[in-house]
Amino acid sequence: MKTVLALAFSILTITGSYAQSPNADDQLLFAPDQPAPPEQPCITLSNKKILCGKADDSGSQLLSVFKGVQYGQAARWQPSSVFDEYEPNGYEALQYGARCxxxxxxxxxxxxxxxxxxxxxxxxxxxxxKNLSKxxxxxxxxxGGFMxxxxxxxxxxADGEIIELYTGKSFSADQNIVLVTVNFRLGILGTLATDGITGQEPSNGGNYGFQDQQTALKWVQKHITSFGGDPDQVTIFGVSSGAMAVGLHMFSADSSKDLFRAGIMQSxxxxxxxxxxEEGRDLFYFYLKCLRAAIRNPESDECALTAQLDDLEKAxxxxxxxxxxxxxxxxxxKGVFLSALPGSIAFSxxxxxxxxxxxxxxxxxxxxxxxLMLGFNKDEGVLFANFIDATGNLNAVTFNGILGRDYENPMLIVGREGYGAQTPAAHGLQPKxxxxxxxxxxxxxxxxxPTMSANIEREKPTxxxxxxxxxxxSVENMEKPPTNPKVNNVCGPQNQWGNACHASELPFVFNNMPPNxxxxxxxxxxxxxxLWAQFAKTPEAGPSKDWKLWTWPKIGNPSNFNVLQGADSDANFEDLFEQSDCAFWLGEIIEKNANAILIPKQLPQE
Known part of the structure; x- marks a missing residue:
């Protein structure tokens, strides 16, 4: 019913599976000569509330794991606040809480x-x-595209086994890190700009999901000492839109400055x-029309011509x-939602x-x-292209359609010319x-x-x-394959493995690889x-010297930079810059056009 392409580009990391916690009623029987399981860990927070988790002795040292800890509370489309008023008899954090x-x-x-x-x-x-080690x-x-x-x-x-990804087992057991993972509001529930419209005055510009992250960081500042962590040594890190959020905390939100000391941006x-x-408000008014249509008829394919403000609460x-x-x-x-290009994620x-x-x-x-540590993967675009080509019908015509032939943004024009499938070469690029x-x-x-150029021509070099x-x-499939018989792995077309796709570094970062x-x-x-843990321990000095991560290389004077690959690699910054067509993307064209917002202030009329 809904356009496949909209789904393909908006979700940078498709939904993963829920981990199942053991049934609390199940009783394990142990032979007399087997050691008893470790005692359930319970801690007392700074406000004297008790939080109980689960012991994990499967790694290099005994861990205490707390899953599904409520850190915030919020009404719909309102800022969240720290929550830590748990039940007097204790809060059992044994399984993951609900996703947003x-x-x-x-x-x-x-x-x-x-x-x-x-x-x-x-x-x-x-x-x-036990030792409050800090x-x-x-x-x-x-x-997940903020969605x-x-x-x-x-x-x-590769063998079909489903493996938990965002686990802190290796970070904590092997690296002596306190690891925290966070849920936050997503999509329209996390980004609707209601300020000054609904009669309520949020102080966060409608950035509810982002502000939830701040609430989580405030909870960490207040309570992480009880978990053996140091609130003055917090490093935030994320992948894809999570990495973009790290950038917002570092560069856009003054209210985040005291909540962490370093950041890592992955892809x-x-x-x-x-x-x-203003653009957020325009999107708000148009969303109201869509909500009116969804309330009237769930099968509707078009947004309504009118809107009702009270739909926001009663829906x-x-x-x-x-x-x-x-x-x-x-x-x-309408050709204005093109998340293949900067400036167009629907709900950011x-x-x-x-x-x-x-x-x-x-x-x-x-x-x-x-x-700050940041980087990218060798084949970032393959996953997106494969989801778009889920039907196997991508050709020169549909390619140009994806780039919005009817929406004459200058960047899209040069993108079609420079990368246009089966067309004459343009701007020094070859057709593919x-x-x-x-x-x-x-x-x-x-x-x-953009990653390689992030520090070029800084006003204050650091x-x-x-x-x-x-x-x-990669030998991991980060996403379920699309419904295309030619593609059983979205990280490699035509049944081919062997790309370093978007997010495929995650099992390596968390050291949670398949057994085989x-x-x-x-x-x-x-x-x-x-390496990630060392950066969190000594961010001012950088990651381990053994890996030779240097200060950011400048164009024209490239130095070695870190290539994360098992075997020796001859990759270097200068060649990579050229192979990625960065002279094209970072030239006058992108400076003038790449940051153009592709959703205009006045949305298309019905």
């Missing part, structure tokens, strides 16, 4: 997630809790330009999500001038005060097959070139930024997990 509502595309789609979803998960060494803390924000995902994501190994769209307050979660799908589909059909944070003061890429050019052209366009323009390039071929992984993959995962 996930996208649905048809009235019959299963509703996944709940609006009551502000939960976090914590892994900590049991000894650190270990470094890492807080992870998941990806989908959760802190309980799983992934698919961020570093040049992305967010909507301003069900399902109606809200159906209206979200209507809006997204409408924007795509809003630069309101107060809560989020300015575009993060603008502030990044001025220099970052806090230590449609799928390859699309994968290259997305990977180069959205991820590789030496506390490190770059990595992840090139290890190669020794090379396992060794790289151990090193990358240690």
């Amino acid at each position: 509502p996930q996208p649905i595309w048809n009235p019959k789609d299963q509703l996944r997630g709940e609006e009551d979803c502000l939960y976090m998960n914590i892994w900590a060494p049991a000894g650190a809790i 270990l470094p803390v890492m807080v992870f924000f998941h990806g 989908a995902g959760g802190a309980d994501k799983a992934y698919h190994a 961020s769209a570093a040049s992305y330009k967010y909507r301003n307050k 069900t979660t399902r109606q809200i999500l159906l209206a979200q799908a209507l809006l997204q589909d409408h924007l795509f059909k 944070p809003i630069i309101d001038g107060s809560f989020l003061k300015e575009q993060p890429n603008v502030q990044m050019e001025k220099g970052n005060e806090k230590p 097959t449609p799928a390859t052209a699309l994968a290259n366009l997305i990977g180069n323009s959205v991820f590789a070139c 030496n506390n930024t490190w770059l990595y390039f992840f090139a290890q071929t 992984s190669t020794e090379e993959d396992k060794a790289l995962a151990v090193k990358m997990n240690a």
Whole structure:
């Protein structure tokens, strides 16, 4: 019913599986000569409330794990506040809390997630809790295009095994890190700019999901000492839209400054330009029309001509999500929703001038005060191209349609000319097959070139930024395959494995590889997990010197930068810059046009 392409591009990391916790009623029987299981860990928070978790003795040291800890509370489309008033007899944090509502595309789609979803998960060494050791803390924000995902994501190994991904077992047991993962509001429920419209005055510009992250960080500041963590040693990190959120905390939100000391951005769209307050308000009014239509008729394919403000509160979660799908589909059909390019994610944070003061890429050019590590993967665009080509019908005509032939944005014009499938070469670029052209366009323009250029021509050069390039071929399928018989792995077309796709570094970062992984993959995962942890421990000094992560290389004077690959690699910054067509994307064309907002202030009329 809804456009497949809208789904493909808006969700940077498709929903993972829920992890199932053991049934509390199940009783395990132990033989007399077997050791008894470790005692359930319970801690007392700073407000004297008791929190109980689960012991994990399967790693290199005993861990205490707390899943589904409620950290915040919020009414619909209102800012969240810290929640820590747990029941007097204790709060059992034994299983993941509900995800925030996930996208649905048809009235019959299963509703996944709940609006009551502000939960976090914590892994900590049991000894650190006992000794109040003040270990470094890492807080992870998941990806999903600000629209989908959760802190309980799983992934698919090559043999089909489903493996929990965002687990802190290795970070805590092997690296002595307190690891926190967080749920936060998503989609229209996390980004609707209601300020000054509904009679209520949120102080966050409608950035509810982003502000939830702040609430989680405030909870960490208040209580992480009880878990053996140090509130003064918090590093935030994330992937995809989670990495973009890290950039917003670092460069746009003054109110986040005292909540962390360093950041890691994995595969961020570093040049992305967010909507301003006026553009967010325009989107709000149009969404109201879509919500009116969804309430009247769940089967509706078009937004209504009129709107009712009170629909915001009386609508069900399902109606809200159906209206979200209507809006997204409408924007795509009108040629103004093109999330292959910067500036067009449907439901992203809003630069309101107060809560989020300015575009993060603008502030990044001025220099970052806090230590930052960021990087990208070799084949970022392949996953997106494969989802778009889920039907196997991508050709030159549909390729140009994806780039909005009817929407004459200058960047889209040069994109079609430079990357146009089966067309004469333009701007010094060579034509490629449609799928390859699309994968290259997305990977180069959205991820590789903006990341490599993030620190070029800074007003105040700094030496506390490190770059990595992840090139290890993947044996993991981060997403379920699309319904295309030619593609059983979205990280490699035509049944081919062997790309380093968007998000494929995650099992290496969390050191949570499939049991049948190669020794090379396992060794790289151990090193990358240690590398991320070392940065959290000594962010001013950077990651381990053994890995030779240097200050950001400048164009014209490139130095070595870190290539994360199991085998020796001859990749270097200068060649990578050229192979990614960065002279094209970072030239005059992109400076003038790449940050153009593709959703105009006046949305198309009915």
